Amino acid sequence: MTKAVTIHETGGPGVFKYEDVNVADPGPGEIKLKQTACGLNYIDVYMRSGLYPLNEFPAIIGMEAAGIVTSVGAGVTAVKEGDRVAYPMVPGAYAEERLIPDWKVAKLPDGIEDQTAAGMMLKGMTAHYLLHRTYPVKPGDPILVYAAAGGVGQILCQWGKALGAIVIGCVGSDAKADIAKAAGAQHTINYTTENIAEKAREFTGGEGIAVAYDSVGKVTFEASLDSLRPFGVMVTYGNASGPVDPFSPNILAPKGSLYVTRPTLGTHTATPELLAEGADALMKVVADGTVKIHVNQTYDLKDVAQAHRDLEARKTTGSTVLIP
Ligand SMILES: NC(=O)c1ccc[n+]([C@@H]2O[C@H](COP(=O)([O-])OP(=O)(O)OC[C@H]3O[C@@H](n4cnc5c(N)ncnc54)[C@H](OP(=O)(O)O)[C@@H]3O)[C@@H](O)[C@H]2O)c1
Known part of the structure; x- marks a missing residue:
């Protein structure tokens, strides 16, 4: 028996239960x-x-963790007992122990601590695909990063700046604007008090931004479109304020022949090659100090309900890690 956080129904943070669960021996490839x-x-x-x-x-949610391999199933050669590994995007992470397919984990180098790894795999590999695959950022590109003091946001700011982008960070408070600037944002927009599209145009000499990495969703979708330059790319990749309402593609023409995409890390980690490319690129920039992972909150796994409350109340910055 081992401990895990389960849910027996969907709902508010009160649905979590800290329970005993059974974890079987690993099967072939696990x-x-x-x-x-x-x-x-x-x-x-x-x-x-x-x-x-x-x-x-009941379901065990949670998509990301770091840990140590304690046993391997038949046919597993990529990792062995005692290896330190981490993974993104595999449901079932809120647990002391788990089974996982061998190809879904990446080995951790000595220089990357477990808490750093747990705070970076999902968020950092998301930043990687957004900046390199969804809209490959070029030096001088003005880019709009939402929730710029958050987990994915701070990584996007640092990595985007390192690629030569002019990072404009959107944040929900002045204190978070300071955090975004420290992470590499050249300009910030406090979207609780300032007009996003007006400020984005002001910071780009009226031209507009090359790409909007919009994770806020419902309440910022239109402002993001209105911030883009002709042929600009709207990347709606999250729903922190709720899912984006349905819209007609016809609105994209008069705004400058815009592109809209809705990517997910699921597709970007769906094959061993895609997963390894993202994990390797992330570990390189973390190991050489280009990107620093700020684990600003830790909670015991059994206190996950409070962690959810704080995340939803916009109280967290950087990454949050749960300790089993
Ligand atoms: N598609 C993908 O592949 C993918 C992968 C990873 C993450 N994501 C998305 O990226 C976003 C960031 O994820 P994260 O885990 O790093 O979280 P996070 O950014 O650390 O936290 C969410 C932030 O969203 C902002 N926010 C704006 N409106 C909000 C509202 N109504 N309620 C709550 N928060 C609000 C808050 O920052 P401010 O106070 O500064 O507004 C809050 O701190 C999420 O939307 C997530 O779904 C998408």
């Missing part, structure tokens, strides 16, 4: 992990609340 640190991500809120439907109950 490994068993003793997890030392689990990452908290906004997708966990969507899964807990029911915005992203779950197939069956």
Whole structure:
């Protein structure tokens, strides 16, 4: 028996239960992990609340963790007992122990601590695909980064700046504006008091931005479109304020022949090659100091309800890690 956080129905943070669960021996191609640190991500809120439907109950949510391999199933050669590994985007992370397919984990180098790994895999590999695959950022590109003091946001600011982008960070408070600036944002917009599109145009000499990395969703979608330059790219990749309302593609023509995409890390980690490319690129920039992972909050795994409350109340900055 091992401990895990389960949910038997979707709803508010009160649905979490800290329970005994059984973890079997690993089958062919599987490994068993003793997890030392689990990452908290906004997708966990969507899964807990029911915005992203779950197939069956009870369910163990949580998509990211670091830990040590305690046993391996038949045919596993990529990792062995005792290896330190981490993974993004595999449901079932809120647990002391778990099974996972061997190809879904990346080995951790000595220089990356477990808590750092748990705070970076999902958020950092998201930043990687956004900046390199969805809209490959070029030096001089003005880019709009939402929730710029948050987990993904601070990584986007640092990595975007390192790629030569002019980062404009959107934040919900002046204190968060300081955090975004420290992470590499050249300009900030406090979207609780300032007009996003007006400020974005002001910071770009009237031209508009090359790309909007919009994770806030419902309440900022139109402002993001209105901030873009002709042929600009609207990347709507999250729903912190709620899902974006349906819209007609016809609105994209008069705004400058814009592009809209709605990507997910799920597609970007769906093959061993895609997963390894993202994980390797992330570990390189973390190991050489280009990107610093700020684990600003830690909670015991059994206190995950409070962690969710704080994340949803916009009280957290950087990454949050749950300790099993
Ligand atoms: N599509 C993908 O592949 C993918 C992968 C990873 C993450 N994401 C998305 O990226 C976003 C960031 O994830 P994260 O885990 O790093 O979280 P986070 O940014 O650390 O936290 C969410 C932030 O969203 C902002 N926000 C704006 N309106 C909000 C509202 N009504 N309620 C709550 N928060 C609000 C808050 O920052 P301010 O106070 O500064 O506004 C809050 O701190 C999420 O939307 C997530 O779904 C998408």
